[in-house]
Amino acid sequence: MSIAFSSVRQFLDAPFDTVIDVRAPSEFAEDHVPGAINLPVLSDAERAEVGTVYKQQSPFLARKLGAALVARNAADHIEGPLADKEGGWQPLVYCWRGGQRSNSFAIILRQIGWRVEVVEGGYKSWRKAVIGMLHDAPLPHRVVLIDGNTGTAKTDLLQRVAARGGQVLDLEGIANHRGSIFGGMGDQPAQKGFESRLAAALARLDPVRPVLVEAESSRIGELSVPPSIWAAMCAAPRIEVSAELSARARYLAEAYADLVEDAELMAARLDQLIPLQGHARVEAWREMAAKGDFVDLAGALMAQHYDPRYDKSRARHAPEVRARVDLGDMSEAAREGAAARIADLLETG
Known part of the structure; x- marks a missing residue:
C-alpha cells in the first residue's frame, strides 16, 4: 500500500517507527527526509549498471538484473540493520518516485509480517512539499x-x-x-x-x-x-x-x-x-x-x-x-x- 503526504508537517508527523530511504547513497547524501535512514536496494554502481542494461539491451533484462540485486541487498539489510526489529515494527519506505525500488523492498518486508507503507510519489513528493513551503508560499x-x-x-x-x-x-x-x-x-x-x-x-x-x-x-x-x-x-x-x-x-x-x-x-x-x-x-x-x-x-x-x-x-x-x-x-x-x-x-x- 502507498500513502500520500501533502505537506512537510504531515511527513514528519507520520506515525511510523522508521523512515527508510532505499535510494542509492549519492541520492541520499544530496537530500533526504530528515530522520530517514539509508538502506539502498541498489548501490550507485548497481543503479548505473541497471540503467545501462535498460538502454543498451532491453527493459526486461534490466528488470531481471534489478530484481536479483534488490533481493540480494534486501537480504543484507534484513540480516543486518533490521535484524533486531520485532513483529510490530512499522516502517515507511520511499525511493525516487515511489516506484519499483521502494515497492520491491516493501513487498519483501511485508512477507515477513511487518506493516509497511510506501510513500506515494517517493522523494519527489517530499521535495514538492519543501518547495511549496520555502519557495511558493509566504x-x-x-x-x-x-x-x-x-x-x-x-x-x-x-x-x-x-x-x-x-x-x-x-x-x-x-x-x-x-x-x-x-x-x-x-x-x-x-x-x-x-x-x-x-x-x-x-x-x-x-x-x-x-x-x-x-x-x-x-x-x-x-x-x-x-x-x-x-x-x-x-x-x-x-x-x-x-x-x-x-x-x-x-x-x-x-x-x-x-x-x-x-x-x-x-x-x-x-x-x-x-x-x-x-x-x-x-x-x-x-x-x-x-x-x-x-x-x-x-x-x-x-x-x-x-x-x-x-x-x-x-x-x-x-x-x-x-x-x-x-x-x-x-x-x-x-x-x-x-x-x-x-x-x-x-x-x-
Missing part, C-alpha cells in the same frame, strides 16, 4: 531578526534564547557555516539538503509565536536562503544588539579559536579580502596574525572591513528596529542578561 511564521555588527555574539544569544524556551531558527547551524569568509565549519549540505533541514525546523515551530532569526545575507557560505524565508527576513522587525569594539574583538578571538590555531587557513582566508581591501591592508592583518595579535586583528577587521559594510547595508535597507540591547562587556553574565531581555521582548511583542 511563511506563516512571525519572524523577528537579531541584528548587530560582527562580534556581537548573535549566534550565542540565539542559543541562549532557545534555552529559555524561545523559538529560534538557526540558519548558520543548519548551513554549517558562520556566515563570512572566516565562517567555514566543515562541509556544508547540498542546497536541497539545506532546504529540507530548514523545512523540518520550521514545521516544528508554532506560527503563532514569534521566531528569532539571525540577520544574514541571502547566502550563507555556498548556500542560498530560500525565497520564502528571505522575504520574511527582509520584512521582519529587528532587535539590535551592540557592544564596544574592544569587547567584540575579545569575544571574536575566542569564538574563532579553531581558525586562530590554523595559521595557514587564517592566511588563506585573509587573502580572500585582497580584492576588497588591497594588498597593503591585508598584509598588515597577516602580520598581526603571524605575531599572534588576534584580538587586535579582530578589532582591525571589524573597524576597517565588517562594520562599514554593515553600516552601508543598513543605510540602504532602513530596517525597522523594535528594540536595542547593549551587551556591555560581553561577559557570560552580560550575554545571559541580554538573552533574557530578548526572550521577553519576543513574547511581549
